[in-house]
Amino acid sequence: MVMENVNKPQLWNIFNQVTMQSQDVRHHRFCLRLMLKNPDNHALCVLNGHNAFVSGSFKHALGQYVQAFRAKPDEPLYSLCIGLTFIHMASQKYVLKRHALLVQGFSFLHRYLDLRGACQESFYNLGRGLHQLGLLHLAIHYYQRVLELPPLTLEGIETDQTDLRRDTAFNLSLIYQSSGNTRMAQKMLYTYAVV
Template identity: 45%
Template sequence: MREKFPDDALLTLLLAVGFLSMAMQKHIGSRHLAILQAVGFLGEYKRLRGDCQEVYYNIARACHQLLITHMAIHYYEKVLAMEPIGNNPEEKSVTNLHREAAFNLALLYRTNGNPAMARHILQKYVVI
């Protein structure tokens, strides 16, 4: 399938998610190989989609799932630093991932013993 659609970003992301899912299973031959495959496909996905909130959010989620918290925090913060894509406010509100990234970032801060920072992030990006 990949040979037919080498420039399909969605297919590349789905392959990365599939390898991440395999890596999280108990009975897998080589967890490290599955993680390397996932990281490789995430890198290819980033190359295909470019720099945008969506890409950094998906990379952050993968790092979060793998418990690589320092990298997850870095990529969630990149999402928060970027403007959403769109030509008007309505389009931007649909593509904006600030709330999702902020919620997950707050979970990481709370889990790692920094409830004040978690509260700050939630108040800044999530509270209406």
């Protein structure tokens, strides 16, 4: 169905849901071959970027995300994907220009924050990127901003599903636990994560 209707986003959403559930990676090659026949297909471009990112081919993922970004520069998702790709590239063991990668990564993450606006999701993603790099004092700042904001309200989705305070509290508890502040780690978990 996808091959016959390449420009139907609904079919790509279903295709993505099915392939996420399977542990098989043959769909990666299928998407790459289909991209050769349909080089301007936006959904394939992003899907190939995600496949490359998950496989650890960050340079290929970056190329796909940049292509999507050029087509729709005001879409916050593409700025997020590019920023995270740069951060993952900078996190690798053997990197020549780590500082330049980090600067580019955080410039795209801040662009994402500007496009997405101040909400739990954007602050959580920025905090998570800083947390991954070990910049814990900065990650704490963004995580605390998440805890101050209410969850997003989306039509047809329970507020409990969009609330990131539990995830944020867990990440904060890990930071506090690693620094030896077990009391603060417990407070975070008791306040936000206990059901």
